[in-house]
Amino acid sequence: MISALVFADDRAVGYDDLETARRAVGTTWVHVADATDQEIDAVAAAFGIHPLTIEDVQTGVRAKTEEYADYTFVHLKSVRLTPGETTFEKEVATSPLGIFVGRDWVVTLSLGPAKPIQRVMDAAERGDERLLNRGPDFTAYRVIDVIVDAYFDLLDEVETDIEEIEEEVTVSTDIETLEKINDVRRDLLSFRKQVWPAREAVGILARGDPPQIQAETEKYFRDVYDHLVQIADLTETYRDLMSGARDIYLNTLSQSTNEVMKVLTVVATIFIPLTFVVGVYGMNFADSAYNMPELGWTFAYPATMLGMVLMILVMLLHFHRREYL
Known part of the structure; x- marks a missing residue:
């Protein structure tokens, strides 16, 4: 035009x-x-x-x-x-x-x-x-x-x-x-x-x-x-x-990834001793020449479970004091 x-x-x-x-x-x-x-x-x-x-x-x-x-x-x-x-x-x-x-x-x-x-x-x-x-x-x-x-x-x-991006970027x-x-x-x-x-x-x-x-x-x-x-x-x-x-x-x-990795590391660390205990008592030597006398103990199972719970509590307390959690 x-x-x-x-x-x-x-x-x-x-x-x-x-x-x-x-x-x-x-x-x-x-x-x-x-x-x-x-x-x-x-x-x-x-x-x-x-x-x-x-x-x-x-x-x-x-x-x-x-x-x-x-x-x-x-x-x-x-x-x-x-x-x-x-x-x-x-x-x-x-x-x-x-x-x-x-x-x-x-x-x-x-x-x-x-x-x-x-x-x-x-x-x-x-x-x-x-x-x-x-x-x-x-x-x-x-x-x-x-x-x-x-x-x-x-x-x-x-x-x-x-301005909108600057508000989002620190929280999202x-x-x-x-x-x-x-x-x-x-x-x-x-x-x-x-x-x-x-x-x-x-x-x-x-x-x-x-x-x-x-x-x-x-x-x-x-x-x-x-x-x-x-x-x-x-x-x-x-x-x-x-x-x-x-x-x-x-x-x-x-930082968010590091926090996730920290939690996963804590969980893995807690389960390592538990896996060791379960692995040890998973070896069925009751009928062998090298007998495991605690396998015949009446309170062996609840004692083992209580021990593992105590280990978890002690480790959680330790991680909390170190501010890992």
Whole structure:
């Protein structure tokens, strides 16, 4: 879907025809959401956009900023968390976004819905003074800003998952806890691959390298750059937290295994002397040359059982004092 606005005389006017919007006096903003091949070709032809930049958006290459003769091309990716195969699994979904900044025009090209960008365009239609008559580079800044704000939203969701995991990891050795940890680590790694290139791309704009970026707009791009630096730092911090949570989980699992082994060792230790006693008196030598006189004793059986019970009690008392139990 193609939407076209022209900022002029402190108001935004919508246009249905691309050529008319391109020739109109003022700053022209064309936004294409859920772009089809026909819409992409029409916009590229109207604004003289190079096919290679269109291909970059369609193939979803890493974020970057490139300068061309008549415009500056910025490629970013919007991100969001989507449900995975299991109830607790989430995946980082990305949607490529191309921003083309010309002398008096800006084109935003998205292969997905791009609702945050649509909100900016709706604000412009309502007469947002922060957009009107401030140039195409400022419009590009507002678009990039809402994309970066969505990065913070994703980190907020991840932070909630991290808090739940930190509560579980010290009390649970369930395999699902480890799967949650690994899932968050994968999400953070995937997100990191989007943030670092985006920081480099915005850094070029913050320095004012492209001729389409006005000096008074550079400070706004520097603000976005600072946000991306903060996001990158938070991503690394959360990855460290998940590494620590995994270590705690493994230590808890090892401790639980040690407790089980301790109990099994105590039980085995108790039964070793009992097995010895039973084995000795299981040798039936009553009719042999080497007679066992206690076999003929009337109280031999209850005495043996009482002796074994006493052995058990003595060993349990010993293990209790050593805090093995």
